[in-house]
């Protein structure tokens with residue numbers, strides 16, 4: 019993280035005052051704790067390992083410099099959490115690669131044609147390709163030396179994974195020792211760790227019984243289970259394994275893919291029985307359809323069919339393109355569909371007053387998750403699809419995409435079902451809900467009088483990219499609002515002072531510890547960056563990016579407010595300056611001016627400013643090596659997160675784009691870069707590694 023510090027990051031630990039150290043120690047403790055939960059419990063980390071390690075290092079450095087801070091609650095004293103926080107790293111002797119995708123029958127024909135051309139095969143030459151299910155789990159590499167399991171690692175970024183040997187040893191499916199005599203001295207069996215659908219359901223039943231949160235799907239649960247710090251925990255989770263390929267091998271098991279898999283089976287490794295050798299595209303597609311039909315009945319989740327050239331010498335000749343083999347491809351299944359009944363249509367009122375209709379469904383499993391709510395978007399969408407309460411609807415969910423209603427099954431419509439009439443008043447505050455010309459949305463006109471809008475504004479205020487207050491989420495805000503304890507942002511910061519009267523610890527669900535922790539989290543956020551505050555205010559059109567742009571340009575809240583107020587009073591120069599901030603423009607500038615014109619907003623802002631301490635923002639560099647250049651980031655970056663990369667580039671005056679075009683100056687590509695890399699090569703755009711990037715901007 020030295021790079022981040024140089025690029026305007028935190029103060030060196032040696033320069034911190036006792037007060038600063040104390041507040042940062044608390045902040046880091048909460049931050050690290052929340053990353054630990056995300057990582058270990060939900061398997062949904064939001065930062066890279068490098069960033070996590072940097073947080074940890076800074077935390078430890080602070081404790082070293084200020085030993086008094088090392089109390090009983092200190093993370094360094096926590097039992098159960100590995101001191102380094104995570105697992106040892108394992109470098110894969112042979113990288114673990116990914117597969118290209120095919121979505122249509124034509125893609126499969128193209129794949130086979132490409133192989134035939136590459137190998138210069140005539141139509142008469144036999145080309146055998148295997149077809150097998152693509153298991154929806156997480157890939158692992160199991161290294162056997164002299165037949166004994168020595169190391170097991172996750173895929174990680176493909177080059178380096180995590181050492182999960184102790185956890186893998188708890189999986190009954192996986193032999194500690196290979197059977198028979200035929201196994202090579204060194205053999206890395208690779209395959210997928212997964213959880214069966216039944217085991218997943220049983221686990222969730224147990225969770226429900228114990229009042230614990232439910233897991234989302236078998237894949238995430240398998241991943242989370244494998245990355246438990248305590249192998250005893252993994253042992254309680256029913257994980258399974260299928261071997262389908264190999265990494266380093268001192269000797270090849272056989273001459274073909276299918277025989278090699280058969281060899282792994284003989285050695286005691288579980289393999290999938292649905293693999294078939296096919297001799298033509300037709301046969302591949304036939305097997306694909308057979309597997310697709312069996313999908314719902316299979317005991318485990320799959321998301322496609324993998325085709326592999328059977329002859330290993332041909333695999334060798336075909337080699338790899340970027341990070342996928344030319345000899346294999348994943349034929350993905352179309353989005354999964356299901357039908358269910360609309361039990362009701364709820365109207366949700368958002369922060370800006372927008373009324374969103376949500377269909378309440380009879381719960382149904384689709385694409386690996388249970389769906390019971392699905393957005394119907396707006397009035398016109400309901401009318402277009404003619405969705406009525408009582409209707410049976412077809413819903414679809416693909417990958418991580420949010421579920422959607424495809425249409426109504428008309429034959430099943432009950433006689434009594436009436437066309438849905440969209441409300442013209444806000445269901446929460448009763449104010450008129452109006453639809454302006456040219457708009458698809460109907461909005462409540464109640465403003466902050468509307469409890470729904472006020473609550474949503476507060477929820478936005480504490481959300482992750484705004485004030486990010488741990489322990490203060492949707493539920494707590496709703497509760498505090500209802501009680502009248504928090505009606506505007508500033509109230510959050512005076513809650514502790516008022517707690518003598520409120521006595522939060524006496525409320526259900528709030529023990530003394532959680533109340534203490536909540537106040538600590540709130541305290542830790544009194545000092546906050548300007549861009550976060552701007553985003554938190556919920557000004558129309560001010561998302562994270564615009565908030566950062568304005569914060570960088572004006573540097574302080576006073577400067578921005580001064581400019582907005584002046585512009586609101588007709589100062590054209592002030593308006594045009596804001597309008598000209600890179601990426602802002604007239605609509606956004608007007609929204610900012612409008613916000614600062616509103617007396618209610620100013621009152622709430624003043625109250626908030628009396629409670630918090632805003633850190634000024636570093637201005638955009640005008641003369642950096644990348645100022646004015648257009649940059650695209652792709653692939654999995656290893657030394658910074660995407661957000662950090664973007665922020666860094668913008669701070670240096672570069673424009674960050676989402677796609678590559680002729681106008682792109684640099685493509686910064688991490689491992690796994692795909693189509694963007696190809697585009698860049700097509701347009702002759704300069705491609706940089708992360709290291710090249712740091713060299714270019716002078717941070718190396």
Ligand code: IVH
Nearest residue numbers: 115116117151152153157210262263324343
């Ligand atoms: S073969 C060189 N076979 O899919 C690539 N992968 O999208 C070797 N996967 O990372 C992979 N089932 O985690 C292969 N039957 C199967 C698979 C499979 C699931 C996963 C694997 C891989 C990913 C690629």
